[in-house]
Amino acid sequence: MSKQEFKAESKRLLELMINSIYTHKEIFLRELISNASDAIDKRYYKALTREDLKFNKEDFFIKVIPDKEKRTLRVLDTGIGMTKEELEDNLGTIAKSGSLAFKNENEVKEGIDIIGQFGIGFYSAFMVADHITVKTKALDSDEAYRWESDGVEGYTIETAEKADAGTEVIIKVRENTEEENYDEYLEDHRLQEIIKKYSDFVRYPIKMDLTTQEKVEKESDGDSEDKDPEYKEVVKEETVNSMVPMWRKNKSQLTDEDYINFYQEKRYGFDKPLKHIHMKADGTLRYSSILYIPEQAPYDFYTKEYEKGLELYSSGVLIMEKCPDLLPDYFSFVKGMVDSEDLSLNISREMLQHDRQLQIIGKKIKEKIKTALTAMLKNDREKYESFFNNFGKQIKYGVYSDFGQNKETLQDLLLFYSSKRKKMVTLKEYVEGMKEDQEHIYYASGDSVEKIDKMPQTEMLKDKDYEILYFTDEVDEFAIKMLMNYEGKTFKSVSSGDLEVDKEEEKESKEEKEEFQEIFNKLKEILGDKVKDVRPSKRLKNHAVCLAADGELSIEMEKILQSMPDGAGMKSEKVLEINTDHKMFKALQKHFASDEEKVQAYANVFYNQALLMEGITPEDPVAYSNDVFKLIEE
Numbered sequence: 231m232s233k234q235e236f237k238a239e240s241k242r243l244l245e246l247m248i249n250s251i252y253t254h255k256e257i258f259l260r261e262l263i264s265n266a267s268d269a270i271d272k273r274y275y276k277a278l279t280r281e282d283l284k285f286n287k288e289d290f291f292i293k294v295i296p297d298k299e300k301r302t303l304r305v306l307d308t309g310i311g312m313t314k315e316e317l318e319d320n321l322g323t324i325a326k327s328g329s330l331a332f333k334n335e336n337e338v339k340e341g342i343d344i345i346g347q348f349g350i351g352f353y354s355a356f357m358v359a360d361h362i363t364v365k366t367k368a369l370d371s372d373e374a375y376r377w378e379s380d381g382v383e384g385y386t387i388e389t390a391e392k393a394d395a396g397t398e399v400i401i402k403v404r405e406n407t408e409e410e411n412y413d414e415y416l417e418d419h420r421l422q423e424i425i426k427k428y429s430d431f432v433r434y435p436i437k438m439d440l441t442t443q444e445k446v447e448k449e450s451d452g453d454s455e456d457k458d459p460e461y462k463e464v465v466k467e468e469t470v471n472s473m474v475p476m477w478r479k480n481k482s483q484l485t486d487e488d489y490i491n492f493y494q495e496k497r498y499g500f501d502k503p504l505k506h507i508h509m510k511a512d513g514t515l516r517y518s519s520i521l522y523i524p525e526q527a528p529y530d531f532y533t534k535e536y537e538k539g540l541e542l543y544s545s546g547v548l549i550m551e552k553c554p555d556l557l558p559d560y561f562s563f564v565k566g567m568v569d570s571e572d573l574s575l576n577i578s579r580e581m582l583q584h585d586r587q588l589q590i591i592g593k594k595i596k597e598k599i600k601t602a603l604t605a606m607l608k609n610d611r612e613k614y615e616s617f618f619n620n621f622g623k624q625i626k627y628g629v630y631s632d633f634g635q636n637k638e639t640l641q642d643l644l645l646f647y648s649s650k651r652k653k654m655v656t657l658k659e660y661v662e663g664m665k666e667d668q669e670h671i672y673y674a675s676g677d678s679v680e681k682i683d684k685m686p687q688t689e690m691l692k693d694k695d696y697e698i699l700y701f702t703d704e705v706d707e708f709a710i711k712m713l714m715n716y717e718g719k720t721f722k723s724v725s726s727g728d729l730e731v732d733k734e735e736e737k738e739s740k741e742e743k744e745e746f747q748e749i750f751n752k753l754k755e756i757l758g759d760k761v762k763d764v765r766p767s768k769r770l771k772n773h774a775v776c777l778a779a780d781g782e783l784s785i786e787m788e789k790i791l792q793s794m795p796d797g798a799g800m801k802s803e804k805v806l807e808i809n810t811d812h813k814m815f816k817a818l819q820k821h822f823a824s825d826e827e828k829v830q831a832y833a834n835v836f837y838n839q840a841l842l843m844e845g846i847t848p849e850d851p852v853a854y855s856n857d858v859f860k861l862i863e864e
């Protein structure tokens with residue numbers, strides 16, 4: 231059986247390829263510039279390997295020249311050029327990459343960054359062009375050639391005139407359509423913008439003739455100021471790209487200022503970064519990265535609109551503006567870039583073929599950020615607290631999310647306000663400061679430090695000199711529940727039914743309960759399902775009542791869950807605690823045997839007062855108010 235070759239309808243294939251591979255038309259310029267840069271690289275390589283060739287860096291550049299009248303855009307280079315055969319081979323065969331062949335044939339050395347590998351990029355120019363001309367003269371050749379094509383009907387090659395070696399690609403820009411504005415590819419500022427975005431770190435200068443306004447110098451009559459200055463348009467050749475990628479430089483060559491400038495130039499944020507991390511890896515997977523911890527959270531940071539990610543470059547050419555896979559969610563505030571020459575790109579260069587490489591880089595990045603934050607916490611507490619103020623919530627979400635997978639990584643980065651030290655403390659610091667027989671890490675939840683400070687439930691612990699951590703973010707208690715314990719110490723809410731502070735006092739409290747059993751039973755009967763229990767309190771000193779919660783769900787958590795669309799059914803097991811030494815309890819005792827109506831009012835007022843102190847509105851404010859009046863009327 232004879233083997234048949236596949237036949238391809240090349241016209242269709244070309245059309246398909248051009249219009250379905252790329253998401254953004256503007257990348258055609260990135261592709262042409264990358265080809266030009268590859269061509270110069272090849273010439274540089276030849277110069278390294280041949281004695282008779284010199285490579286004077288200044289002579290090698292890429293130039294981008296738009297012409298609005300002719301609707302042409304020219305991209306020229308002083309690279310290696312192409313012979314007639316190479317033109318046929320490389321531009322006449324789709325998916326044939328002369329650059330990949332060059333890389334394979336030559337042992338490409340350090341300092342050469344050949345980008346092309348698929349043999350596709352060139353044709354992306356047909357997304358914006360209806361006709362392309364390539365004029366080229368190969369190094370060491372006397373002949374120049376012109377390749378022309380309008381994309382669908384094939385191409386022609388004929389001899390041409392060209393003085394020096396190199397290539398000039400002339401694209402005839404399409405006319406605007408209703409959906410598409412092609413004129414922008416003839417505008418200086420737009421071209422500049424595209425070059426900066428994708429090709430800023432191409433190693434050779436990308437030049438453009440740019441028009442600027444210059445003041446006309448007039449004959450002046452002494453020192454009077456020119457009230458009516460005249461300007462003229464001046465065209466100057468300028469280099470548009472920055473060329474040297476900062477991340478390739480050695481750290482020792484760079485100052486803090488350089489890193490700040492880079493952050494601002496790249497518009498990673500409008501603030502100043504708190505810290506930068508510059509890393510390079512030279513193992514099997516080579517990459518460099520500059521990461522920043524910003525000073526302030528962007529306005530949309532805690533919204534769904536915020537997109538995390540790092541810029542991803544392949545050999546200095548931008549592949550992705552925000553590559554999310556390089557950052558875990560809990561470090562989503564980190565900005566910066568990664569450049570690697572070892573990425574396996576897909577043909578559009580918009581994605582990677584394997585995410586394994588990203589996983590490896592991402593893991594290292596995660597470790598570096600953690601190390602940097604830990605060092606900041608240790609060596610520059612003020613800076614760390616400012617960081618935590620902005621991004622701490624994200625770290626807490628990190629502890630809580632993914633079923634607590636990352637809690638160990640993150641637990642030592644947490645800070646909470648301490649009742650005792652009146653400042654932020656780490657969990658480690660809390661545990662180190664625990665009283666000898668203290669078993670739990672105590673915390674109190676509320677809207678603000680000020681409000682928590684006044685919570686009746688904190689009275690007794692403070693009195694006995696226990697330290698309490700104040701949880702003011704909604705996520706705090708959820709995160710801590712996920713953490714379960716820290717260095718073997720479990721977390722306990724000041725509102726929990728059983729504080730386990732003083733065993734002796736607890737015994738007393740039991741005895742007391744027996745003494746007032748009848749009253750407490752009655753109160754429970756009146757309040758019904760609203761509370762799980764009514765008990766005498768030992769934690770209260772000056773206040774009459776408070777709410778405590780038995781079980782896992784605290785009152786604060788219930789409030790948060792209630793505000794969520796599907797959290798309405800979640801209820802905490804509320805316990806009404808009453809201070810039996812308080813005047814109000816004594817008043818209740820007085821009426822207990824004689825006035826059923828008053829006892830009802832007391833029960834409701836006690837309960838609703840406790841709710842109010844938790845920031846919860848009574849279910850029936852009118853009934854509550856009437857009950858209050860009933861009690862003060864005498």
Ligand SMILES: Nc1ncnc2c1ncn2[C@@H]1O[C@H](COP(=O)(O)OP(=O)(O)OP(=O)(O)O)[C@@H](O)[C@H]1O
Pocket residue numbers: 261264265266269307309310311312320321326327328329330345346347348349350351352353396397
């Ligand atoms: N300006 C140029 N100077 C010299 N050779 C060029 C130039 N532009 C293209 N070529 C040749 O044409 C080939 C095909 O280019 P094309 O852009 O289609 O693919 P590529 O750059 O090899 O790969 P990729 O699709 O990954 O960009 C290149 O490999 C190179 O050999």
